[in-house]
Amino acid sequence: MLNKKKMNGSEVIKKTEVPGSLPYVWKKIRKRPLAMAGLIFVVGLLILSFISPWICAHSYKAISMREAFALPSGNHPFGCDELGRDILSRVLYGAKYTMSVGVFSTLISCVFGVILGAISGYFGGKVDNFIMRCLDIFQAFPGILLAIALSTALGPGFEKVIIAMGIAFIPIFARMMRAKILSIRGAEYVEAATAMNCSTFRIVVRHIIPNALSPLIVQVAMSIANSGLAASSLSFLGFGVDATTPEWGAMLSTGRAFLRTYPHLCIFPGLFIMASVLSFNLVGDAIRDALDPKLKD
Amino acid sequence: MIRYVGKRLLQMIPILLVVAILIFTLMQFVPGDPVQIILGEDATPVQVEQVREDLGLNEPFFVQLLNFLKDLLHLDFGESYLSGLPVRSELAMRFPNTLILAICCIIFTVVIGIPIGVQCALKADKLIDRIWLFFTLLCSSMPGFWLALLLVLLFSVELNLLPSNGIGGPEYFILPVLANSIGSLASIARHTRSSMLEVIRADYISTAKSKGISRKRVIWRHALPNALIPVITTVSSSFGMMLGGATIIESVFSIPGIGMFMMSGINNRDYPVVRGCIIYIAFAFSIMMLITDLIYAFVDPRIKAQYVRSKSKDTKSHESKT
Numbered sequence: 001m002l003n004k005k006k007m008n009g010s011e012v013i014k015k016t017e018v019p020g021s022l023p024y025v026w027k028k029i030r031k032r033p034l035a036m037a038g039l040i041f042v043v044g045l046l047i048l049s050f051i052s053p054w055i056c057a058h059s060y061k062a063i064s065m066r067e068a069f070a071l072p073s074g075n076h077p078f079g080c081d082e083l084g085r086d087i088l089s090r091v092l093y094g095a096k097y098t099m100s101v102g103v104f105s106t107l108i109s110c111v112f113g114v115i116l117g118a119i120s121g122y123f124g125g126k127v128d129n130f131i132m133r134c135l136d137i138f139q140a141f142p143g144i145l146l147a148i149a150l151s152t153a154l155g156p157g158f159e160k161v162i163i164a165m166g167i168a169f170i171p172i173f174a175r176m177m178r179a180k181i182l183s184i185r186g187a188e189y190v191e192a193a194t195a196m197n198c199s200t201f202r203i204v205v206r207h208i209i210p211n212a213l214s215p216l217i218v219q220v221a222m223s224i225a226n227s228g229l230a231a232s233s234l235s236f237l238g239f240g241v242d243a244t245t246p247e248w249g250a251m252l253s254t255g256r257a258f259l260r261t262y263p264h265l266c267i268f269p270g271l272f273i274m275a276s277v278l279s280f281n282l283v284g285d286a287i288r289d290a291l292d293p294k295l296k297d
Numbered sequence: 298m299i300r301y302v303g304k305r306l307l308q309m310i311p312i313l314l315v316v317a318i319l320i321f322t323l324m325q326f327v328p329g330d331p332v333q334i335i336l337g338e339d340a341t342p343v344q345v346e347q348v349r350e351d352l353g354l355n356e357p358f359f360v361q362l363l364n365f366l367k368d369l370l371h372l373d374f375g376e377s378y379l380s381g382l383p384v385r386s387e388l389a390m391r392f393p394n395t396l397i398l399a400i401c402c403i404i405f406t407v408v409i410g411i412p413i414g415v416q417c418a419l420k421a422d423k424l425i426d427r428i429w430l431f432f433t434l435l436c437s438s439m440p441g442f443w444l445a446l447l448l449v450l451l452f453s454v455e456l457n458l459l460p461s462n463g464i465g466g467p468e469y470f471i472l473p474v475l476a477n478s479i480g481s482l483a484s485i486a487r488h489t490r491s492s493m494l495e496v497i498r499a500d501y502i503s504t505a506k507s508k509g510i511s512r513k514r515v516i517w518r519h520a521l522p523n524a525l526i527p528v529i530t531t532v533s534s535s536f537g538m539m540l541g542g543a544t545i546i547e548s549v550f551s552i553p554g555i556g557m558f559m560m561s562g563i564n565n566r567d568y569p570v571v572r573g574c575i576i577y578i579a580f581a582f583s584i585m586m587l588i589t590d591l592i593y594a595f596v597d598p599r600i601k602a603q604y605v606r607s608k609s610k611d612t613k614s615h616e617s618k619t
Contacts, residue, residue, distance in 0.1 A: 034431070137315050140579040142538045149575065152563050153323040229440055233545055236442050237560065249440075256446060256549075263450050270443035278438035285434070 028290035035286035038279030042099070045276060049095035058086035060093040060246050069262045079264040082254065087264070091272050094246035099276065101162055101240075102228030108166025109227075110220055113173020114209070120174065121181030122204050128178075135171040143168045144230050151239045158247075161240045165227050176219055180212040187211075214291040221284030225277045232273050248273045298594075302587070309583050316579045317369055317572070321362055324568045331378050331566035352378060365572070374573030379565055384573035387558065394464060395547070395554035399539035401470055402478040407532060410482045414489025414528075415521065421494055429486070436483035445476035445549040462551040469552075477546040481535035488531045493524040526597050530589060537585030541578035 029035050053059070058076070067084035070076055078087035120131040138146060150164035184190065185208070193203050232249030234240040236256075241247045248269040255265030332348045333340070349355050353364065368375055374384035413433070417426045452472060453461035460469050496502065497520055505519045506512075544556035551557070555574060562570030 133312075137312055137319065140312055140316050141575065141582050142541055142578075145541060145544070145575070145578060148544070148563070149320065149323060149571075153326045155328045225438065229438070232440055233442060236440070237545060237548070238564075252440075252443060252446070259446055259450060260454050263454075266443070266446050266450075270440065270446070273443065274435070274439045277440075278435055281434050281438050 025287060025290040029283070029286045032282075032286045035282045038282035041279045042276060042283070045092075045095045045272075046099060048092050049099075052089060052092040056086070056089040056092065058089050060089040061085065061244075069258070069265075071262075072264055078268045079262075081251070081265050082258060082262075087251075087268055090246035090251060091248070091268055094248050094251065094269070095272070095276070097158065097241065097245065097247040098228050098232060098249070098273065101158075101165065101231040102224040102280070105162045105165035105169065105227045105231070106220055106223040108163065109169040109173050109223065110216070112166075113170045114177050114216065116170065117174040117177025118181055118204055118209060121178035122185065122200070122208065131174070132178075135174055138168075138171045143172075144233060147230060147234060148237070148239055151234060156239070156242055158241050158245065161231055161234060165231055165234075168230075169223060169227065172223070173216075173219060176215060177212060180215055181208055184208050184211050218284065218288040218291060221280065221287050225280035225284060228280065229273070229277050298591075302591070305587050305590070309580075309587075312583065313576060313579055314366075317366065317576055318362065320572050320575045321365055324571060325358060327566060329566045331568060334565050335378055369576070374576070375569035377562075377570050378567045379570075384569050387570070388555065388573055388577055391554050391558050394552055395540065395543075395556065398470065398473060398477065398543060398547075398552065398554060399536060401474045402481070402539050402543075403532065403536045405474055406478045406482045406485055406535065410485035411489050411525070411528070413486040415493055415516070415524075417486070417490040418493035418497065418524075419516065421490075426490075430490075433483035433486045436479045437487075439479065441476050441480055441543075442545045442549055444479055445472065445546055448472045448476055449549075462549075464552055469550075473543070473546050473550045473552060476549070477539065477543045481531070481539075485528060485531050485535070488528050489524065492527045493520060496520045496524040499523075522596075526593070529592055529596070533585055533589040533592070537582045540581040540585065 029039070048055070062085060064080075064084035067076070067080045068082055070080040070084065072079040076086050076088065078091065081087055081090070116131055116135075120128045147164045147168040150167055151161055154160040154164055190203060190207055193207050198207075231240060232247070232252070235247050235249030236253045238253060241250055251269040252266055252273075255262075255269065258265050332345050332352070332354065336344055336348060353361060356364070365375070372385065374388070376383050377387060380387070413429055417429045420426045449461045449472065452459040459471055461472070463469060502515060502520055505515045510519075541555065543554070544560055546552075547554045547556040548560050555577065559571060559574035559578075561567070562574060
């Protein structure tokens with residue numbers, strides 16, 4: 001990463017040509033039609049989700065038993081569920097649940113993971129050993145199971161799902177950050193900063209973390225997709241939000257009982273889960289390729 | 298090598314112990330009373346008190362924890378509150394189903410996933426590669442349970458070809474295997490591709506090519522074995538996860554395996570069942586991780602050399618001490 005002084009120097013470098021800078025990443029993403037489509041889908045869906053109470057013809061919670069199980073038609077493009085509620089309105093309104101679980105739980109795991117990983121990687125020795133053994137315990141079973149166990153203990157509720165998922169995915173971030181910091185710690189610019197009598201805190205926050213950012217950003221993008229997917233599995237199993245919330249996983253969970261007779265109850269929420277997870281993955285892929293071509297997989 | 302395995306097995310003990318304590322403590326916070334679930338809504342307070350006493354739920358927390366740990370030392374997970382059977386034998390009863398499912402899934406994933414990855418790497422950035430890349434991304438974005446529902450809808454409801462739930466002959470496993478392996482299949486294909494791409498650019502591949510070895514031989518004999526080393530981790534960690542029971546897939550297809558056992562344990566507040574399952578899963582997962590490391594050492598002479606070196610160092614330091 002180049003700093004500003006260098007960019008204002010004799011050789012003028014356009015912002016879009018500095019690898020790793022935001023304009024550079026943006027330029028790369030714009031060149032990928034699929035990633036752009038994903039971005040537009042996610043942003044569009046979020047906007048629609050927030051304005052859906054005003055633009056949808058039917059309220060997401062209006063029950064009309066007369067229209068229960070109505071098949072998709074002009075009036076109800078996605079049909080109605082078992083209580084006659086309009087599925088399109090519910091799917092749109094529910095978008096913000098699934099997405100915010102993905103975003104906020106990733107935020108939690110990212111913040112705590114980075115702090116733990118940074119401490120562990122920078123100080124090494126006993127501190128490192130202790131933190132790593134704690135993470136070993138968390139990683140002794142699959143992440144989704146940890147999330148299930150935590151959300152059982154926390155009880156049902158939207159915020160509790162976020163907390164459970166956030167905790168479950170801390171180890172991934174912590175390990176990644178630790179590995180990156182171990183590789184940076186020996187770098188010359190860190191040595192220079194130490195020689196200039198920088199405090200440890202300053203070295204970590206100003207020199208090491210910014211240089212470890214690009215794998216972190218990639219991990220965040222991927223993690224949002226994974227958490228969204230895992231969260232919908234949780235509510236599908238009945239551990240997430242309560243069944244009346246129009247969360248996609250919960251909608252699938254209730255729709256499942258009517259799969260044989262009225263499959264449209266299951267098809268549409270599932271399609272939306274897949275499309276939004278795919279969008280996050282596409283954007284994540286593009287960011288990764290832009291930030292670090294070596295990480296490509 | 299044996300020493301290393303022993304060391305790793307010993308390291309597992311404290312981890313499993315902490316997992317056990319953690320899950321025990323966590324279960325204390327779970328809302329809902331198991332006694333109420335066992336007896337139903339219209340139980341008299343006297344009955345409730347009696348059952349609580351019988352199950353040892355009236356003891357203070359630490360006494361309960363100590364009793365649990367004491368039993369655990371004898372590999373006794375206690376008895377299920379609901380069925381009264383020992384959790385250990387219930388686990389043993391359900392394990393074969395989970396094992397069969399996991400083995401079928403992993404074979405399916407490897408047999409399909411790796412060739413796709415190799416194909417993509419060889420045709421990197423061509424149309425076919427892009428199509429596969431998009432397709433695998435699509436697969437890993439698809440919720441497994443939704444795919445399961447769609448498969449049931451297509452093959453059981455519409456075409457009436459395959460059974461939609463339960464266990465029986467091999468046809469009962471087709472849909473669960475498909476639904477359960479699609480995610481790991483995608484990740485293995487992508488992983489193989491990236492690893493293969495890296496290997497193809499290596500010097501020894503150019504050497505092999507310049508020696509005039511046929512392209513096929515270079516790919517299958519020189520490139521692929523090396524490219525597969527990092528893929529082992531992906532394969533074995535998905536296998537470890539599947540051994541832990543495909544919780545969601547098992548409950549969609551009502552396969553009586555470990556995952557479904559745990560789900561019913563959680564729903565019924567059957568604490569011994571939940572604890573037993575979690576400890577079993579942690580154990581299976583850790584063992585798989587150990588096996589991965591051993592396979593690594595076995596297939597990659599570079600890693601094996603490290604062991605040998607550290608071993609000789611060990612003996613040297615031992616000698617110097619004596």
